[in-house]
Amino acid sequence: AQTVTQSQPEMSVQEAETVTLSCTYDTSESDYYLFWYKQPPSRQMILVIRQEAYKQQNATENRFSVNFQKAAKSFSLKISDSQLGDAAMYFCAYRRRGNSNYQLIWGAGTKLIIKP
């Protein structure tokens, strides 16, 4: 069975600095999707970034980028120039590609604290 592990329950970073959140996953599949979601105090779940496993290029979205290491089954999120609005819970999620009934597998989350 697939699993997703976020080993950092909480991380803190100084405003304007860079922080990296870790995520590892376990799967025997070769084709899948990986996601990072952000959940601010408002509770709204927001997609931050998405990566297809067949793509070697790491996905980027403005200040957010990933380091996707397929062989190591690692999918870390880097946030550059951290802002106070980045404070949130961050969840890593995995989904097998193919059958539309496959489900998202979620990590337990990392709480990110931004220090002003």
Place this chain on the structure above:
Amino acid sequence: DAGITQSPRHKVTETGTPVTLRCHQTENHRYMYWYRQDPGHGLRLIHYSYGVKDTDKGEVSDGYSVSRSKTEDFLLTLESATSSQTSVYFCAISESIAGVYNEQFFGPGTRLTVL
């Protein structure tokens, strides 16, 4: 933002009472999901739907039932609420186009407290 609403947004109820949560979407997406979120567990799938009247169980389905009579509505029912069902409940939707899976979009959540 994806057009997803959940009602009610907050509810307090007593053990043993039935509770129904509603998810409504305006995106005409095929797939709908109910999750619960508890501290230390992230999101856990309760039930999902892959079409009108087509539903299936997730990893924590015991004590919950669902119904989907229209594309836009997905109902989650707790037949007899228990304190262990105190949680935040999220609805999500997604679509698959030409075999390409698109990410899930989430509703604002419902905080349910069972006393």
